[in-house]
Every structure is written in C-alpha cells, then in structure tokens.
Amino acid sequence: MEAIKGLFNLVADPRLFFLLSVVALVLIVWKREAFAKLSVGYGLMGFLTAFFLFGLFDENFVLIIAKPDNVPIVALIFLVVFFTWYSMREAVLNDQRVAAGEDVIEKQESDRVWVWPDLVYTELIALVLCSAVLVVWSIALEAPIEQPANPANTPNPSKAPWYFLGLQEMLVYFDPWLAGVVLPSLIIVGLMAIPYIDTNPKGNGYYTFNERKAEITIFLFGFVILWSSLIVLGTFLRGPNWNFFGPFEYWDVHKLEALNNVQLSEYLWVRGAGTALPDNILVREGVGILLSLAYVTVLPVLLAKTVLKRYYEKMGPTRFYVGAFLFLMMLSLPIKMFSRWLVNLKYVVSIPEWFFNI
Amino acid sequence: MAKAKSIQPQAGALERAWNWLTETQIWTSVFRHDAPLNDRNRVLVMLSNVFLHLHPVRLKKHGVRLRYTWCMGGLSFFLFLVLTFTGVLLMFYYRPTLEYAYSDIVGLREHVPLGIMREMHRWGAHAMVITVWLHMFRVFMTGSYKPPREFNWNVGVIMLVLTLLLSFTGYLLPWDQLAIWAITVGSNMARATPFLGYEGPGASLLAIGDVQLIHAADDARFALLGGTFVGEGALLRFYVLHCVALPLVIGFLMAVHFWRVRKDGGISGPL
Ligand code: HEM
Numbered sequence: 001m002e003a004i005k006g007l008f009n010l011v012a013d014p015r016l017f018f019l020l021s022v023v024a025l026v027l028i029v030w031k032r033e034a035f036a037k038l039s040v041g042y043g044l045m046g047f048l049t050a051f052f053l054f055g056l057f058d059e060n061f062v063l064i065i066a067k068p069d070n071v072p073i074v075a076l077i078f079l080v081v082f083f084t085w086y087s088m089r090e091a092v093l094n095d096q097r098v099a100a101g102e103d104v105i106e107k108q109e110s111d112r113v114w115v116w117p118d119l120v121y122t123e124l125i126a127l128v129l130c131s132a133v134l135v136v137w138s139i140a141l142e143a144p145i146e147q148p149a150n151p152a153n154t155p156n157p158s159k160a161p162w163y164f165l166g167l168q169e170m171l172v173y174f175d176p177w178l179a180g181v182v183l184p185s186l187i188i189v190g191l192m193a194i195p196y197i198d199t200n201p202k203g204n205g206y207y208t209f210n211e212r213k214a215e216i217t218i219f220l221f222g223f224v225i226l227w228s229s230l231i232v233l234g235t236f237l238r239g240p241n242w243n244f245f246g247p248f249e250y251w252d253v254h255k256l257e258a259l260n261n262v263q264l265s266e267y268l269w270v271r272g273a274g275t276a277l278p279d280n281i282l283v284r285e286g287v288g289i290l291l292s293l294a295y296v297t298v299l300p301v302l303l304a305k306t307v308l309k310r311y312y313e314k315m316g317p318t319r320f321y322v323g324a325f326l327f328l329m330m331l332s333l334p335i336k337m338f339s340r341w342l343v344n345l346k347y348v349v350s351i352p353e354w355f356f357n358i
Numbered sequence: 359m360a361k362a363k364s365i366q367p368q369a370g371a372l373e374r375a376w377n378w379l380t381e382t383q384i385w386t387s388v389f390r391h392d393a394p395l396n397d398r399n400r401v402l403v404m405l406s407n408v409f410l411h412l413h414p415v416r417l418k419k420h421g422v423r424l425r426y427t428w429c430m431g432g433l434s435f436f437l438f439l440v441l442t443f444t445g446v447l448l449m450f451y452y453r454p455t456l457e458y459a460y461s462d463i464v465g466l467r468e469h470v471p472l473g474i475m476r477e478m479h480r481w482g483a484h485a486m487v488i489t490v491w492l493h494m495f496r497v498f499m500t501g502s503y504k505p506p507r508e509f510n511w512n513v514g515v516i517m518l519v520l521t522l523l524l525s526f527t528g529y530l531l532p533w534d535q536l537a538i539w540a541i542t543v544g545s546n547m548a549r550a551t552p553f554l555g556y557e558g559p560g561a562s563l564l565a566i567g568d569v570q571l572i573h574a575a576d577d578a579r580f581a582l583l584g585g586t587f588v589g590e591g592a593l594l595r596f597y598v599l600h601c602v603a604l605p606l607v608i609g610f611l612m613a614v615h616f617w618r619v620r621k622d623g624g625i626s627g628p629l
Contacts, residue, residue, distance in 0.1 A: 069536075072484035083428070083492055087499040090425065107628045109420035115413045116394045116403050119422045126429045127436050134440065134485065138477030145467075148460045149538040151587060160544040161529050163487050163522055168543065177558050180547025191515045194498075195508035203501040205626035212501060219498050223491075355550065356559040 005058065008051075009246025012237055015341050018334070021225050028088060029217050032209060036092035041085045048078055058248050064236050068144040071137075073162055073235050080228045084220065090207035091216075098210070106206040156240045156253060165234030166227050172242065173336040175347075175357040183329065190326040197323040199315060222330060261346035264288045281351055288349035292358050295332075300324040412616050414624055421625035426500065430493035434521075435612065437486040442605065444479040452531065454597035456590050459533035483525050490521050502626040510618040513611055520608040527600035530593065538588045541596070545588065548579035555579060 011020065028035050052074065055061035065074060094104040102108075113119075160168050170179035202211040209216055237244055239251035262271075265284050269277050278284045300321055304312040312320045339345040349358040369377075379385055380392075391402040404415045420426050451470070452462045466476055494514060497503060503511035530541045553560040554577060561572040574586050584591025619625070 069484075072481070072488060076488055079488060079492060083495060087496070091499070104628055106418075106420040106426065109423070110418045110627060112416040113419050113422060114397075114400045115415055115417050115422075116400045116410070118419075119413060119417060120410065122422060122424065122429070123432055126424075126433060130433055130436060131440075134437075134478060134482055135474070137481050138474040141477065141481070142467075143477045143480040144534075144536060145460075145463055145532055146534040146536045149533045149535060149588075151538065151589075153535070155535055155539055158539045158543045161526055161540050162484075163525065164544055167547075176547050176550035177552055177555070181551045181555075181558070188515060188519055191494075191518075192512050195503040195505070195511050198504070201504070204504040204629065205500060205502060206628045207500055216499070223495060223498075354559055354562065355557050 004054075005246075005248040009248055012244075012246045014233060014237070014244055014337075017229070017233060017237075018225075018337060021229050022221075022334075025217075025220060025225060028084070029209075029213075029220070032088055032092050033096075035085070036089040038089075041082075041089065044081055044085055045078070048081060055247065060250050061247055063251075064247070068141050069162060070235055071141060073232060076228065077232060080224060084224055087207060088209065091209040094207050095210045098208075104206045104208065157238060157242055159234070159238075162231060162235050165238075166230035169230045169234040169238070170333060173333065173340060175355075177355065178358065183333075186326060186329050190330070193322060193326060197315070197319050197326075199319065218327070218330075226330070226333060261340065261344050263346050263350040264291075264348050265350060267343075267345070281353065285349050285351055288347070288358070292349055296325060296328060299328065412620075414620065417624065418627050420627055427625065428492060428496050430489050430496055434486055434489045434493055437482050437489060438608070438612070440482050441479060441486065444475045444482065445601065445605075447475045448479055449601060454531065454593050456533070456593065459531065459593060463532045463534075479528075483528060487521060487525055490518055494518060500626060506622045507618075507626060510615060510622060513615045513618065517608055517611050517615065520604055520611070524600060524604045524608065527596040527604065530588070530596045531600065533593065541592065542588050545579055545582050545592075548582050549577065551578040 011017065034040065052065070055065065064070060090105075094106075097104055159165060167179060167184055170183060173179070174183065198215055200212060200215065202208070203215075236247060239245040240253040240255070241257075243255050243257050245251055245255070265277060265288060268287055269275055269284065282289070303324060304317075304320055308320075308324070315323065347357045349356065351357065380389075390406050391399050394400045394403040401415050404410050404413055448466075451466050453459065463476070466473060497511065497514070526541070526544060530537045549555045550558045552558045553564060554572065555561060556570075556572050556574050556577040556579075558572075558577075561577070562570070564571040574580065580586060582592075582595070583589075584595045
C-alpha cells in the first residue's frame, strides 16, 4: 500500500511527470498500431478507474480530488485520455484501410441519409443524456461557497480557476509578462494561424495519422501535454507556496524547498569569469540577450537551411518563419523547464530593473 | 397543408382523437405538414422549422456518426443554452454589490428549496469548457480546419477564448474567498503587460519628462478591474461582462459559426 503510494508520489514529481508524458507521447505516435488496440483502450480506462478508486482510500488524495471545483478535472483526465486514444484508433484504422487499398471509412459512408430521423434523434439522445448527467451531478454535489471575500486574508495556495492553471504553472519558469500575457496571446494567435500555416491538402475530413504525422504530433504535444497535463499538475499537485506535493502527500504549509536557482549572467560572470557582475545592464546581460535574439532569428534560418529544408521549400518563407517562430515559442517552455531542472538556471536574461526577465 | 384524413368509424378512440387534433386550426397553424414519415415531409420539416433549419435536409452518413463528430459541438451549444436559462434564473436573485453579492448566493440555498440552478450553472460552465476543448480536438484530428473551413476554425478559436472569459468573469460573482483570490491571481498578470502594465517591461519608457504615463491607477489591470484591486468596480464590471456583453458576442458568433458550417459545405468529409 504505502509502497505504491510512494511510487505514485515519486512519479508525480513535475520532472518525472513531464518526462514520462513526453515518453508516452513518443510511444503513442511511434507504436500507434499497438496503441490503437481495443485492449489498450480498456486498459487505460481501467487503470485510471483503479487509480482513482485506490486513491479514495487515502485521506490526502480525497482532500484534493473531492474539492467540488476539482471534480471536472477528474472528468477531464478520463476524457482527454479516452479521446486521444479514440482519435488515434480511428486514424490508425483508416491508415490500415488505405494501406489495404480500400477507401477511408468516411468515404465508404458517403451516401446520404435523412437528417430526420437519423441526425435529430442522435442529437435528442445526446441532449437527454447530457441533461441527465448534469442534473445528477448538480444534485450530488453542491456548488462551493467559502468564507465571504476578505482582501486581508490571502489563502495559501491562491489558485486561478482550473482552466488557467496551466498558465499559472508556467509562472514557475517564466515571469508574468511572458507566462501571463505574451505566451497566452501567442497560444491564441498560434491556434488561429494553424489553417494558414498547414498547407498539407491531405487528411481533410477524415481521421488519419500517416498523412499528417508532424501536424498531429505537434498538436498532441501542445494540447495533451503542455495544456492538459499542466492543468492536472497545477490543480492536483501544487500545494501551499506552489510547492510540489505528490497525490498522496499531506499539503504541509511549512514544506521547504531549496531555492538555489542561478541567473545566466551569474553563471557567466561570477562563476565563469570569476569577476563581479558588471554595472552596465547590457554588458551584464549581453550574452543572454544575444542568445534569446538568436533563438528567434538565427535559429529559424538555420533550421530552414538544414533539417527543415524540405518544409521550407514546401511552405515558402512567410509560412515557414511564422510557423517556426510559433513552434519555437511553444518549445521555449520545455526548454526553460529542462534548463531549470538540469542546471538550476533561473533566467536567461535578468533585468529586474526593467521588469524584463526571460 | 395537411390533407383531411378520413375518420374511419372502426378506428380506435386514440387514433380518432389524434386525427381530430391534427386537423384543428390551432394544430395546422403550427405544423404545416404531416409527421416526417415520408420523404416529402422529411424535407418540409427541415425547411419549415426555424430550429431544425440549422440542419441540412440530407447529410452524408459519416457526418451523423458519433464516431466522427463526438457530438461535441452540439453539446457545447446545448450547454450554452442551459447556461443561459439557468443564468437568467440566477439573475432574479443576485445583486452585484459588495453588500449583497455573497449573501444572495448563500440565500439562494436557504430560500429556494431543492434549488439546483446554481449547481447546474456552475457545473454546466465547467462542462462547457471541456466540451469546447474536445470539440476543437476533434476538429483538429479530422483535419476539418483545412480549406474551405479556415475561417470557421478562427471563429471557433475566438469562441473558445470567450468561453474561458465567460467562465472567468462568472467565477468572481459569488464574492467568496475562492472567487476574489482566483480573480486576483488571474488579473495580476495584466499588471505585467508589456508597455501597458505598470510592472511590465517597457512601461517605464512611456513617460513625458518625469511623469510616468503608466501607473497602478491607469494600466491594463486597472482597466480590467475598474480599480487597483478586486473590489466593487471589478464586481460590477465582471457582472456586466458576464451577463450581457460576453453572452451577446458569443451568441452572435455562434450564429456565424453555424451558418458557416452550412456554407462551407456541411460537415467535413473526404473530397
Ligand atoms: C462555443 C463553442 C462552440 C460551439 C457551440 C460550436 C458548435 C459547433 C457545431 C454544432 C458544429 C457542427 C459539427 C460538430 O458538432 O462537430 C461545429 C463545427 C465546427 N467547429 Fe465549432 N463550436 C464551438 C467552438 C469551436 C472551436 C473552439 C473551434 C476550433 C478552434 C471550432 C471549429 C469548428 C469547425 C472548423 C467546424 C466545422 C467542422 C466540420 O465541418 O467537420 N468550433 N461547431
């Protein structure tokens, strides 16, 4: 019992958690034929159910899971896992049909049917089921109401609504101007840009993986790993002072975590060159600034000339550079994560004088 | 117009009652055709009913399959309707002022026996956030954002943002600890907006001589909260956004969205 809990607490550590989710995604994409099996789907759902049932016997676990506002996130975990599996399965099945020289299922089913009754009844049933779930849920679980608002009494932890907890989790690695303003805006811009950047004419209107490998992998990485799993992390595994707590751990307000993060400038000047930090801000942060600029200007050009040359030629300069910029901004989060975990790097550029930290 | 049915004397009472009912002027004024049991009436029902006419008359078979659409777009719309309905009921009881907001919510539980409208509204809102995400996920996985549906994907992204904003503005209204601190954490971000937030990079550059143009009482966060902290101004602002402005905008965009689904050739499918 305790050993299993210990294991889960260990695995839930943000570093392992993130690493394992990336490994899982790689496996899903790479071994998709195996992943698409029915038994895997049942297995996943069974495992999740067993995990939550097991957790119900642990008071710390129940304390977090049973918070009324956290219940939807339990549902979210099941739904995201299920639909990831389901859509990959549909894609793999279609790919197998194509490989066998058949049409995709959507093509096979392209004869027309009457909306009444074929569609309206499906809609009616969906609507009735949805209402039933909502009514039962509402009767079973009261909406929370806590103490009246008191600006003088800050709860610890203070959390944003759950759908923004992925962004709040980014605050660990980025300053608010990036985590709270620039990156969210870029997520929106990035989503809106997808149809204009992705010019692959295939895979329009049916499930497929083989015809859209890169697109689907990137999207799954963004939606399932960066967005959904960070929400789960932020909701269930972040306690007082935004410290990490395993799912079976008590949220101890006094838990201390060593903060020994170091700025890049300190690495270079103090530890590297053995001098004091220069007074001139631009000299002090020069390397970091150049690195950051190079990341968004030089790196895309290099990519276009080397590994991604094929894409550059297919997409043309505008699409390629806009796409590469957005993609690199997305990757900046895992890069920041790993540099924090591996070398305790705090900021690449640190100019608190101007509220400018990267 | 429905054709008069011959009333067979030997038919059962139920059938005779039904035939009588469907021939009254009231009935025929509402329903302009017989039950959609034959092809002609299946066309007419779609064309003459304002709610059903969002649909085409006929549809490719894969498009009605749950396995293709997961019905997530439809459920998002349905949940939006549920939220509108329950929200209106809540507005009967709720006053957005520091004095009343909290006690009105508590009173809701005490004065409305067996009431679950607040629950329906809150859980429905959470559910809608999830269904909209899954809808987007489905649309991506079937590649349905590709031409000619690029624009509708964009309308969708904006509605996704609006859904989150609706949820966020509603979160403040109970005016309890959960509410104001969640909104405080969320809105503190605006303080760091480049140039427009007073703790954002570049804001200090916007100055005329010694006078700072951007400070705590005029920056992006102030505009959001109507104050320098989450107080009375924020409550009123969020209330108006939540109950009037955002629902109107998203409702309008839904109309555009559904129209475009039809105009882009109906549910996507292989060409
Ligand atoms: C407020 C939320 C939304 C509502 C009520 C809504 C509703 C719908 C409905 C009812 C459909 C018909 C097909 C289906 O049910 O899947 C649809 C299709 C579509 N939606 Fe949405 N939607 C919403 C948000 C979004 C979002 C966030 C996106 C994308 C980012 C999006 C993009 C699309 C596209 C591209 C189609 C056409 C799909 C096809 O033809 O296969 N929608 N939407």
